[in-house]
Amino acid sequence: MTPPFPLTWLYVPGDRPHVVAKALAAGADVVVIDLEDAVAPDRKEYAREATADLLADPQPLPVHVRVNALDTDWAAADLARLASLPGVRGLRLPKVTSPDQVRQVATSTPVPLYALLESALAIERAYSIASAHPSLRGVSLGEADLRADLGVRADAGLDWSRSRVVVAARAAGLAPPAQSVHPDIRDLDGLAASCAHGRTLGFLGRAAIHPRQLPVIERAYLPTESEIEHAETIIKAAATNEGAQALPDGRFIDAAVVTMAQRTLALTRRG
Structure with missing residues (x-):
């Protein structure tokens, strides 16, 4: 059963079918077969055909494909070959x-689309991109390319761009964006800290490049026991009273607080 809010998006190179097969059983909410950065130019055609063979049939969980950058001939070939296959549940459009x-x-395709914003120009146009078409279901950052474009060295230098894409997604009526990948697969403590920071900025879930990152991301984004208890208290109080009110401990609740509590509880119902 697909969870109401995917939290983990596992990227896997399209030219390594055996790795893709393992990824499908790794426990991610969504598997993203990458035909772009993870595949060398001389392997693009092989990756495309291997992906087409796999996705000729429906898969047991959502599988997305990150096609090549739209200004390349590879992208046109990717879309022509893959966009109508039964196993493709989403297309991720880089740059x-x-x-x-x-x-x-x-x-040219009925498949849900997801846009990756990876440059200063894309960030400036974040809302117009996010609201471009009903088929667009999400936007997120490609932080490695964005960092290079901006010349940013410290991680905090990306926080304005991160907030910009969170706001653009919400304004366009899209789901909260997932965080970009944490490139060091050994640094699980750093991943956890980065996820905690992303959660404060309004992100929901994260892309991963290795299965060992998945449980760290889930722990960071699933509500804690105390958060669940607090949300349940709010929902119970809202069900028995009308209008704004204060909880017994003095904390004030209104419709906005109830909405946040409902979102917290929705995240606990993952199938």
């Missing part, structure tokens, strides 16, 4: 810089 790019892809 999007304009809403027109989203619209162009949307006219």
Whole structure:
């Protein structure tokens, strides 16, 4: 059963079918087969055909494909070959810089689209991209490329861009974005700290590049026992009273607080 809010998005190279097979059993909410950065130029065609063979049939969990950058011939071939296959549940579009790019892809496929914003220009156009077409179901950052484009060295230098994409997604009526990957698969403590920071900024879930990162991401984004108890208290109080009110401990609740409590409880119901 697909959870109401996917928290883990596991990227896997499209030119390594045996690794893709393992990824499908690794416990991620969504597997993303990567045809772009993870695949060398001389392996692009092989990766595309291997992915097409796998996704000719429906898969037991959502599988997305990150196609190549839309200004390349590879992207056109990726979309023509893969967009209508039964096993493709989403297409991730890298290095999007304009809403027109989203619209162009949307006219040729019914598959849900997800835009990756990876440049200063994309961040400036975040809302127009996020609201470009009903087929667009999500936006997120590609932080490695964005960091290079901005010349940012310290991680905190990306926080404004992160907040910008969170706000753009919400304003466009999309799900909260997932965080970009944490590139050091050995640094699980750093991953946990980064996820905690991302959660404070409004992200929900995270992309991963190794199965060992998945439980760390889940722990960071699933509500704690105390958060669940607090949410249940709010929902119970709201069900027995009308209007704004204070809990016995003095904390004030209103409709906005109830909405947050409902979201917390929704995250506990993962199948």
